[in-house]
Amino acid sequence: MTNRELDALLRRIGGGDKSALAVLYEGFRMPVYYYALRLTGNPQKAEDVMQETFLAILRNGRNYRSDGKAAAWIYTVARNKAMDMFRKEGNELPLSQAEELEAVSSPFDGDAYPGMLSVLNEKERDIVILRVLCGFTLTEIARDKEMPKGSVFWSYNNAMKKLKKHLKEEGESHV
Amino acid sequence: MYKKVKNELRRQALQKTPRVSGALASAISEESEKAQSPVRYQPLILKRTAAAVLAVLIAALAIFGTFRISANLPEVPSSESPRSVHGQIGLILVSAAGTDEEETFSVTAHPDAAIELPVKGLLVVEPLADDSDRTRIAAEHSIYGKMRDYLQYLTTESRTHRVSIRAMTNVLVGYGTLNTFILGVPDTDALENIRISLEGFGVMELMPADMSDLHPWEYLSDKEIVLTKEQYVNTYRTDNAMQGTGLFTYWSVCTELLNALDKDPDFSLSDIRSEVTFTVSFADGETQSFQVEISFNGSGEMRAVYKNK
Known part of the structure; x- marks a missing residue:
């Protein structure tokens, strides 16, 4: 789903057209879910965050300001919902948001991720999820993770090569 | 790159x-139920911003399966032609989406190619026996039914299609189309201009990068534009x-076609033809050009064929 399409849907939701929510949900639930899964490390919590995110969009869509960054706005809502959830669970969060989330995230639940990601290490998996499932650019990922751009590019390419090899081997094993 | 990996991962x-x-x-099912109730006639039910109806229709359909266009495409080699010195100018077709179902066609790699594109579209014409509300509502209902069946058949969760109904004097015309063509030009330093021209029925729309609320897409006027x-x-x-x-460009039904359908009750939908030509010129004189030919069959189903020129 493009930023343009997201933008149009959010503006419609903001204008009171709630039917757009179903379209937005179908088109963007997977990226939001995996974004939330990254933050929480737990499928059940990720699902809760995802649902809370879409409900918040429905309730507060009028606060959306069209600036060409619709996806970023949705991810911010999701991040805030994850923060809310951690707070409700009694975690005090005195650090910056990114650090806070790192600090309180549940342990990684490997089964929650697509099976092919198991061939990647944690860093590679995170980059691939952000890039392929959530649609972030590699530059945005570098900024988000506070990593040098070159390292992100290298890790991403390395990860994709591994996945390609894995898919090929899997295909051959089914012949 | 890594398209198979990405697709499998998604x-x-x-x-x-x-x-x-x-x-x-x-919250979602409430809206879906509302969407299934008949829609009252309004003079110009939907203009370009038919997204509202699209959303209602999509919500009503509740058929969010995945339609993978790549599976329907012929194998297209991705190697770059040696005659291009400015990289691989490509046409990306974004059609019956899924999360990001798309296909890239290398124009330079296929000098003789004529490839059927997996665009989808349906044009429905319902005559109006009189101008009573009852007749109009019935016609509108019929159009919605046909559109719904068609889209259900596709089982798509498209990001790019539009559905619209236009009220003319003698007919209601409904159309749903799935086609967004993205012309990618990698070597912009050497670029001179891009020309898009169109022959036959239809209109091309261009999407500016910074879309405003009022003019999200721009119509190509006079059947040709040079950027x-x-x-x-x-x-x-x-x-x-x-x-x-x-x-980002999009083919759509034009007023001229709507008027033709309104005037002639025997107008054959298979007579609708439109040819879009993209021409990319570089400062050193190199030019690359290709076409998309759009047509409809007698049932109003759209087809598009990509051709190198």
């Missing part, structure tokens, strides 16, 4: 994404992580 990811439940499910390098780079080149970078 397929697996979508399978593992939980479905809606709880309060959110209620300078500066216009392309500064105004139209859209960078989308999921779909690609380039000039």
Whole structure:
């Protein structure tokens, strides 16, 4: 789903057209879910965050300001919902948001991720999820993770090569 | 690059994404139910911003399966032609989406190619026996029914299609189309201009990169437009992580066609033809050009064929 399409849907939701929510949900639930899964490390919590995110969009869509960054706005809502959830669970969060989330995230639940990601290490998996499932650019990922751009590019390419090899081997094993 | 890997990863990811439940499910299903009730006639039911009806229709359909266009495409080699010195100018077709189902066609690699594109579209014409509300509502209902069946058949969760109904004097014309063509030009330093021309029925729309609320898409006037390098780079080149970078264009039904359908009750839908030509010129004189031919069969189903020129 493009930023343009997201933008149009959010503006419609903001204008009171709630039917757009179903379209937005179908088109963007997977990226939001995996974004939330990254933050929480737990499928059940990720699902809760995802649902809370879409409900918040429905309730507060009028606060959306069209600036060409619709996806970023949705991810911010999701991040805030994850923060809310951690707070409700009694975690005090005195650090910056990114650090806070790192600090309180549940342990990684490997089964929650697509099976092919198991061939990647944690860093590679995170980059691939952000890039392929959530649609972030590699530059945005570098900024988000506070990593040098070159390292992100290298890790991403390395990860994709591994996945390609894995898919090929899997295909051959089914012949 | 890595398209198969990405597609497989997204397929697996979508399978593992939980479905809606709880309060959110209620909110969505409420809207879906509303969407299934008949829509009252309004003079110009939908203009370009037919997204409202699209959303209602999509919500009503509740058929969000995945339609993978790539599976329907012929194998297209991706190697770059030696005659191009400015990189692989490509046409990305964004059609019956899924999360980001798309296909890239290398024009330079296929000098003789004529490839049927997996665009989808349906044009429905319902005559109006009189101008009573009852007749109009019945006609509108019929159009919605046909559209719904067609889209259900596609089982798509498209990001790019539009559905619209236009009220004419003698007919209601409904159309749903799935086609966004992204013209990607990698070597913008050497670019001179991009020319898009159109023959036959139809209109091309261009999407500026910084869409405003009032004019999200621009119509191509006079059947031809030439974008300078500066216009392309500064105004139209859209960078989308999921779909690609380039000039986003869209083919749509034009007023001329609507008028023709309104005037002639025997107008054959298979007479509708439209040819879009994209021509990219570089400062050193190199030019690359290709076409998309759009037509409809007698049942109003759209088809498009991509051709190198």
